[in-house]
Amino acid sequence: MKKLFILGAGIYQVPLIKAAKKLGYYTIVTSIPGNYPGFKYADKVYYENTTDYKALLEIAKEEKIDGVLTAGTDVAVISQGYIAENLGLIGPSFETAQISSDKLRMKKSYEEFGVRTARYRGIQTDDENYTEKIADLELPLMFKSVDSSGSRGIVKVNSPDEFEAARNIVLANTRTDHFVVEEFVEGEEFGAQAFIQDGKLEFILPHGDYIMQGDAGVPYGHYAPYDLPDDIIEDVYLQTEKALKAMKCENCALNADYIIKDGKVYVLEIGARGGGACLMDLASIYFDFGYEDGVGGYHEMIVRHAMGEHIDFFPEDSSIMKNGVPIFTNGKLVYIKGGVANASRMMRSDRDGVIVSLEDLHEPDPDIVSVQFDYKVGDQVRKFRVSPDRLGHVITKGKTLDDAVDLLNRTLDKIHIEIE
Template sequence: MKKIMILGAGIYQVPLIKTAKRMGLYTIVVSIPGNYPGFALADKVYYENTVDDEKILEIARAEQIDGIVTTGTDVCVITIGKVCDAMGLAGLSYEAAQIAVDKMLMKTKYEEYGVRTARFRQVLFTDPDIKKTIEGLEFPLIFKSVDSSGSRGITRVDSYEEFDSAMQYVKENTRKDYFLIEEFVEGEEFGAQAFVYNGEVQFILPHGDYVFHGDTGVPIGHFAPYNLSEDVIEDAKAQLRGAVKAMQLDNCAINADFILKDNKTYVLELGGRCGATCLAELTSIYYGFDYYEKILKTALGEDPAFTFDKPFVPNASHLLMSDKDGIIKSQTDHNEPNDNIYEVEFDYQPGDEVHKFHVGPHRIGHIITKGETLEDAQKLLFEAMDKVEIVVE
């Protein structure tokens, strides 16, 4: 029986663990202690911090694993790269992983390879004259932690008066002594899922985003297909391929964030793993294959053998969220059985504490729908959401 190490035991790793079990794999799940649903599903659990790459490598060698993988988080990507290099496993390299988890390295590579991206500067928290350092950049600006995920440590800044509070917020969400300031590109935010195997990009699936607007835009749902002109789609694909080359990504899923301005695609960032917020499900439904299975096969050194069934299936998803901090008193799905309601998922149980939505990890569930057309899927999505009742007090 092959052994797969899955880093993380949270809600976005649960489908990966379940798929691995269904494939007959021995699942070793690693995460810090906590109330994480993936622990109960694993064959074996290690309660370790997934950013401790030396400790994880020690465990991986002791267990003689055949592959290592995660989904939905950037936190442990560098650990995956370290283990893959040290043990000769399939997956992104340690060098590529370092670029993928440091937005400053990433942006520097984009600039070097001619990938279209927002103008930026690296700034030390101790910089005595930030105004001079960022001279030439125009408001509005984005202050961004270079090593966080889930939209944490990212905030929009419209004036010099906001610098101190913005820097403090970023500082609370980084382990580095520097951060990134970049121009805020005013445009339409969208994304793409992609996969690179043996140096070849297997597919690129642009998708639309539903966005929660707080301090910065936080994706709270997605839909495909995305209505873009062929010229724009080809430009987005060209920028993504350029970014993949710049970052040296290989044998991994890719989560891409873009901004469309004046019919040109600007790359915000690429992650060397599958996206969160139902994006693996979006890809699976749209193309007609089990995306989690493809991710696992690649991590095991097997050919994922991508095939694409037409017609492609439009689908849409949205997080369930709370508008206040509190305790879940009840949650009920009043939807009638419907083959096009792909999934209604509750992350918590009555009695659990939840937070007012601010960033992705504050989600309390999700809904996924499909349809013959995107309009059908989206209409059903919001109808289904109206029939889900969650009481938080």
């Protein structure tokens, strides 16, 4: 039986574990100990930290794994790259993983390759004169921890008297000796799931994000389609291609963030991994790759790719090729319009506390794709500040995006979670 090593046992790795099992692979999962849902699905569990890449490589060698994978989080990507490279497996290289997991290295590589991105400076954490270095950047600014995700350690700053407080938040959220300060790009933010295989960008799927405004925006849901004018799609494609060259990225799923300002696309960041927060689900549904019991066809493709298979995402006879409208740039398939509209939202708590009641009265509907609760009555939960604080999710689809969103709202209205 072929073995897949999955880094992380959290909510966003569970679909990978399930997909791998469905495909007949033996699943080995590692995570720090804790109440993580992935453990119970795994064939074998290790309690090694997903960031301890040297220890994980030893396990991988000992187990003679055939593939290594993570998704939905940046922290384990470095380990994935390290193991894949050392064992000659498919995945991001160690260098790609390192660039994609450090916002300063990413910005430097983008600058070098002419990718459109916000103007920035790299600052050492012990640099007391850092304000001089950022004096020529235009306010407002973003102070950014380079190695966190889910908007932790990302702070918007409107005036110099906020610099110190912002820097302190960044320092509390980084394990490195540097951080990034960049200009705030005022515009329309959106994300995309994409895939690069053997150096060829296979597709880009832009999606809309439901964003909660805090220190920085925190997405709590997503939707597709997010149709953009063809010239913007082309620019998304061109900037992304350049960014992937900059990151030396050849073989992995991608999770990208962009902002459009004055008709131009700025790359915020690209992670060398599939997105969390129902995003691999979104791609599965939009492209009609199939979806069953929390596992999407896209999850399965990501797993098969990590196991060394070449993936044909869009065969001629697939429903998306028959029903959708492929958009080409320079003869390359860039995006497919007319996929299955869908939307997702996380359930969130407005306080720290314990779940005292959980009531789900939604009517069954074939367009409700998934209703998932991450906790049960009696569990301790956190006020929603970052994505992992979620209580669960609802995913719906529809003939139109409006239908999907309407059903999403109606379903959520029937779910009551009380927290004290």
